[in-house]
Amino acid sequence: MNAGIEPVEADPPPTQGGGRVVLFLRRGLVALAILVLIEAVLIATLFGYLTANQQTLAHEAIPALIRAQDSARLVRQLESEARALLAVRQSFAVEARLLQVRVLTDQLRHAVGEAQATLASAGDTRALTGKLDAWEALLGSIDQIQRRQIAVGEHLHDQMAAVGALQQRPAQIPAATRALALQALGQLSAAFASDDPAEIRTLEARYLLDLPGLRATLPPGALREHFVVWSASFADRVESLRLEQHLEQANRRLVLLESLVTDLEAIAQTLSQRAQHEANAAEQRLLWASVVLGSVILLGIALTVLGLRMVDRKILRRLLRLQRAMQARVQGEARRIPLDGDDEIADMGASFLHFVEAVERREHSLQQNIEHLNRARASLVEAEKLASLGSLIAVLAHELNTPIGCAVTTSSTAADEARGLQRKISEGEAIGRKPMLQTLEKIASCARLAETSLERTAELLAGFRDIAASQRDKKRSRFNPAELVARVGQTMQPSISFAGHQLKLDLIDPGAVDGYAGALNQVLMQFVDNAIKHAFGQHGPGSITLRCLPDDEDNFLIEVADNGDGIADTVRPRLFEPFFTTTLNKGTGMGLYAAHTLVRGRCGGEIEVQSQLGQGTVFRLRLPRNAPDNGADNALAGSDPRAA
Amino acid sequence: MDLLIRALSWLCWVGLASAAWAADYRPALVFDTAAVESSGFNREALDGAIKFQRLHELHVANHFLPGKTRGESELAALIETALSQGANHVIAIGFPFESPIAVAARRHPKVHFTLIDGTSDPARIQNIVFREEEGAFLMGALAAMASTRGRIGFVGGMDIPLIRRFACGYAQGARHVAPGIETLWAMNGATLEAFFDAAKAAKLATMQIERGADVVFHAAGAAGLGVIETAAARGVKAIGVDSNQNGLAPGHVLSSMLKRMDVAVYLALREGRDGLWQPGVRQLGLRETGIDWALDRHNVGLIEHAWHERLVDLHFAIRAEQIRVFRYTGATPCPHLDLTQPTQ
Numbered sequence: 003m004n005a006g007i008e009p010v011e012a013d014p015p016p017t018q019g020g021g022r023v024v025l026f027l028r029r030g031l032v033a034l035a036i037l038v039l040i041e042a043v044l045i046a047t048l049f050g051y052l053t054a055n056q057q058t059l060a061h062e063a064i065p066a067l068i069r070a071q072d073s074a075r076l077v078r079q080l081e082s083e084a085r086a087l088l089a090v091r092q093s094f095a096v097e098a099r100l101l102q103v104r105v106l107t108d109q110l111r112h113a114v115g116e117a118q119a120t121l122a123s124a125g126d127t128r129a130l131t132g133k134l135d136a137w138e139a140l141l142g143s144i145d146q147i148q149r150r151q152i153a154v155g156e157h158l159h160d161q162m163a164a165v166g167a168l169q170q171r172p173a174q175i176p177a178a179t180r181a182l183a184l185q186a187l188g189q190l191s192a193a194f195a196s197d198d199p200a201e202i203r204t205l206e207a208r209y210l211l212d213l214p215g216l217r218a219t220l221p222p223g224a225l226r227e228h229f230v231v232w233s234a235s236f237a238d239r240v241e242s243l244r245l246e247q248h249l250e251q252a253n254r255r256l257v258l259l260e261s262l263v264t265d266l267e268a269i270a271q272t273l274s275q276r277a278q279h280e281a282n283a284a285e286q287r288l289l290w291a292s293v294v295l296g297s298v299i300l301l302g303i304a305l306t307v308l309g310l311r312m313v314d315r316k317i318l319r320r321l322l323r324l325q326r327a328m329q330a331r332v333q334g335e336a337r338r339i340p341l342d343g344d345d346e347i348a349d350m351g352a353s354f355l356h357f358v359e360a361v362e363r364r365e366h367s368l369q370q371n372i373e374h375l376n377r378a379r380a381s382l383v384e385a386e387k388l389a390s391l392g393s394l395i396a397v398l399a400h401e402l403n404t405p406i407g408c409a410v411t412t413s414s415t416a417a418d419e420a421r422g423l424q425r426k427i428s429e430g431e432a433i434g435r436k437p438m439l440q441t442l443e444k445i446a447s448c449a450r451l452a453e454t455s456l457e458r459t460a461e462l463l464a465g466f467r468d469i470a471a472s473q474r475d476k477k478r479s480r481f482n483p484a485e486l487v488a489r490v491g492q493t494m495q496p497s498i499s500f501a502g503h504q505l506k507l508d509l510i511d512p513g514a515v516d517g518y519a520g521a522l523n524q525v526l527m528q529f530v531d532n533a534i535k536h537a538f539g540q541h542g543p544g545s546i547t548l549r550c551l552p553d554d555e556d557n558f559l560i561e562v563a564d565n566g567d568g569i570a571d572t573v574r575p576r577l578f579e580p581f582f583t584t585t586l587n588k589g590t591g592m593g594l595y596a597a598h599t600l601v602r603g604r605c606g607g608e609i610e611v612q613s614q615l616g617q618g619t620v621f622r623l624r625l626p627r628n629a630p631d632n633g634a635d636n637a638l639a640g641s642d643p644r645a646a
Numbered sequence: 647m648d649l650l651i652r653a654l655s656w657l658c659w660v661g662l663a664s665a666a667w668a669a670d671y672r673p674a675l676v677f678d679t680a681a682v683e684s685s686g687f688n689r690e691a692l693d694g695a696i697k698f699q700r701l702h703e704l705h706v707a708n709h710f711l712p713g714k715t716r717g718e719s720e721l722a723a724l725i726e727t728a729l730s731q732g733a734n735h736v737i738a739i740g741f742p743f744e745s746p747i748a749v750a751a752r753r754h755p756k757v758h759f760t761l762i763d764g765t766s767d768p769a770r771i772q773n774i775v776f777r778e779e780e781g782a783f784l785m786g787a788l789a790a791m792a793s794t795r796g797r798i799g800f801v802g803g804m805d806i807p808l809i810r811r812f813a814c815g816y817a818q819g820a821r822h823v824a825p826g827i828e829t830l831w832a833m834n835g836a837t838l839e840a841f842f843d844a845a846k847a848a849k850l851a852t853m854q855i856e857r858g859a860d861v862v863f864h865a866a867g868a869a870g871l872g873v874i875e876t877a878a879a880r881g882v883k884a885i886g887v888d889s890n891q892n893g894l895a896p897g898h899v900l901s902s903m904l905k906r907m908d909v910a911v912y913l914a915l916r917e918g919r920d921g922l923w924q925p926g927v928r929q930l931g932l933r934e935t936g937i938d939w940a941l942d943r944h945n946v947g948l949i950e951h952a953w954h955e956r957l958v959d960l961h962f963a964i965r966a967e968q969i970r971v972f973r974y975t976g977a978t979p980c981p982h983l984d985l986t987q988p989t990q
Binding site (some may be wrong): 129140 | 933941942943944946947950951952954955957958959961962965966967968
């Protein structure tokens with residue numbers, strides 16, 4: 003049998019590619035990683051750059067602006083304090099005010115000093131500190147002038163009071179000098195009243211002209227001394243006016259503070275502009291950074307898309323195509339395996355193709371082998387059939403040999419006897435009645451024997467024909483097995499009753515089936531007949547039960563059970579062999595063989611035998627609800643009686 | 647400043663009290679230019695009129711000379727126009743009116759005429775003049791204090807005694823502070839146009855600066871702008887005149903000598919309304935706050951405290967007549983500056 007299998011010639015496996023896809027993917031991944039890294043670094047750098055510049059704005063420009071504005075506010079406060087200072091005419095009030103102003107000035111100087119670090123230019127700070135110095139100088143001078151003014155003013159006030167008192171009571175003045183003294187007093191009070199320093203100086207000159215006369219005429223004492231002392235009052239008055247003018251000018255000079263405010267405001271504006279500029283620059287930078295970032299991201303996206311397209315074109319689509327082609331090949335379509343390129347995918351395709359071709363070659367050779375085997379089996383079956391037929395014919399010949407031989411012997415004996423008799427008669431030999439009768443008796447006996455033997459032969463041949471005939475019955479029909487069983491029972495009832503047995507029917511309708519009712523009918527009758535003939539050898543009359551019941555959705559069961567002797571273990575294996583019989587005179591040995599052949603062959607069922615000595619036997623037929631559509635071709639070949 | 651405000655409010659009070667008398671008071675101001683805004687001098691005069699008008703709710707007619715020609719006949723016609731419109735007190739602003747107003751005064755004896763900043767026929771006309779020399783003196787002292795090179799400059803407008811008076815007082819003040827200081831002087835021309843030719847004034851200032859002057863005082867009216875611009879461009883200091891010009895080039899204008907035209911105009915209007923008008927010559931100086939100098943935020947940083955104190959003392963000394971400032975009239979030569987030949 004092995005001679006038919008062709009050896010599969012082994013193709014050399016495809017050579018390995020250069021690992022190009024792996025290399026491509028690795029390179030792509032590395033490039034992607036580098037791209038991501040570059041973008042991350044770029045973003046971090048931009049972020050740092052932006053925040054660093056933002057810090058300049060937040061930490062320098064804006065606080066400086068706030069300081070400048072604070073300083074301007076401080077200066078305004080200072081201005082109002084200074085104006086109040088210039089208005090006061092009492093020394094303690096001056097001190098209190100001055101203290102306040104100095105505190106404010108210190109604060110301002112501090113503020114300016116702080117601002118210095120961030121101011122627009124060194125020139126601005128110089129101007130500011132210069133003005134602050136001028137302001138402090140002004141303060142010092144105001145302080146001085148105020149004090150002097152107050153001192154002079156108090157002094158003048160006393161003298162005015164004294165002069166006024168004297169003018170009120172001129173009687174205190176000696177009469178001789180009264181006129182002159184009153185004239186001098188008039189000059190004094192005119193000087194006190196005048197705001198014109200030139201006029202006061204004129205009055206002074208006149209007073210000084212009168213003074214020698216007064217000194218000469220007034221008696222020594224307080225009054226004379228008073229007039230001498232009062233001569234200084236003109237100068238005091240002028241000094242008072244001078245101080246007043248200074249104060250007035252100091253008041254004008256308070257514009258210094260206004261200019262300080264202007265400067266600070268200018269600085270604030272510069273800083274504000276700078277802050278604005280910074281903000282604008284930051285905005286510009288932000289814009290720029292956004293553009294750069296956007297471009298980088300777009301570039302990244304573009305490169306990624308490009309990479310993906312490449313991967314798609316170079317790998318994924320080819321993989322997909324390969325996979326589909328492979329699937330199609332597996333499903334049997336004759337599709338070409340794409341083998342373009344010289345990378346792993348092409349290698350995979352080549353390997354698969356190699357594998358598939360090898361498999362196909364093997365399959366082809368297997369198919370050939372199977373066909374070979376099938377042919378061998380068919381010839382075996384045929385041989386078996388022939389062998390079976392041969393054995394059947396051998397058995398038949400052997401079986402027929404005895405009666406035919408017997409018939410031949412007896413008929414030749416009878417012929418011999420008849421020929422002897424005939425010769426005797428023709429020769430005129432006297433034949434006695436008795437010998438004559440004896441010879442005739444012999445011939446008759448021989449004829450009877452030959453008849454019996456030939457009857458036997460006919461019987462054997464009829465049985466054999468029955469088997470063949472039933473095998474040929476191919477009428478397929480739809481029938482109810484329960485009804486069929488009942489009919490068989492009805493048919494067999496007389497025979498069963500005649501033998502003294504009892505028939506029991508146990509029917510559960512399994513529904514209509516599709517099969518060979520005639521064959522089944524014959525089989526059942528055969529089993530019932532078999533039971534009548536063989537089951538109750540030693541036991542008295544018993545019962546035969548016919549059962550019909552459903553088995554599963556494909557099969558139904560029919561049982562022929564008896565409560566007879568049972569079948570001996572020695573007999574059972576041979577139960578369905580052809581021409582096997584336990585009772586030579588009762589049967590041909592073909593009944594169960596025929597039944598078995600029909601059940602297994604035509605009906606496509608199985609027979610199961612359950613038997614126990616002394617208890618009875620059950621023949622169980624498991625039959626398909628839908629009988630197979632095989633012919634009788636395999637009826638003999640397919641059945642192996644020993645298998646049952 | 648304070649004094650001025652007090653004076654003005656006092657004047658205002660008096661004005662209100664005598665309002666009943668002034669029912670038919672119809673004053674008119676005449677200006678020798680229509681470009682009042684470009685000249686601080688005229689602007690101040692107009693301000694005085696506006697202040698008066700606001701305080702007393704009395705209409706003051708203003709007549710401006712149209713066109714560029716400033717001949718005497720045009721000025722006379724302007725006065726006649728004011729008179730024809732019913733003015734009974736004509737106040738002429740500036741010396742160019744000196745002879746036209748004299749003619750008009752002779753022709754209209756019942757009308758009151760006041761000439762401000764000029765002198766004409768004291769028998770018929772009320773002349774209000776300024777003691778410019780006092781202000782110029784202070785500016786000279788200031789220039790001397792500010793000068794580091796020992797040379798200061800003066801650019802006058804029209805070469806007339808009035809302008810020379812500035813130069814003389816300026817030189818005197820400078821010498822008072824720094825006896826060795828040299829004053830360069832120049833005049834911008836011999837006609838009225840000299841008060842308007844800024845380019846020429848700028849040229850003169852440039853020459854003085856190139857010769858070492860680091861403070862230049864101008865008394866050139868509108869032409870003085872050229873001086874200020876030049877000084878600012880050259881990095882030296884200028885001193886303005888008439889009105890406060892500190893703001894024209896902040897940081898470069900040391901100060902401005904103020905001729906308080908507003909005070910003079912207000913004074914003339916008030917006296918006219920109160921029936922106190924009388925012919926003659928009235929001088930307004932430091933004492934009357936008719937003359938002053940500007941101190942504001944633009945120049946306060948330029949003037950050191952000590953300078954300021956010195957100026958106040960000088961101011962007071964002039965008030966007290968302890969310092970007598972020479973008033974140049976042309977009769978006697980300036981003792982402090984050789985005015986015969988401009989310094990080239």
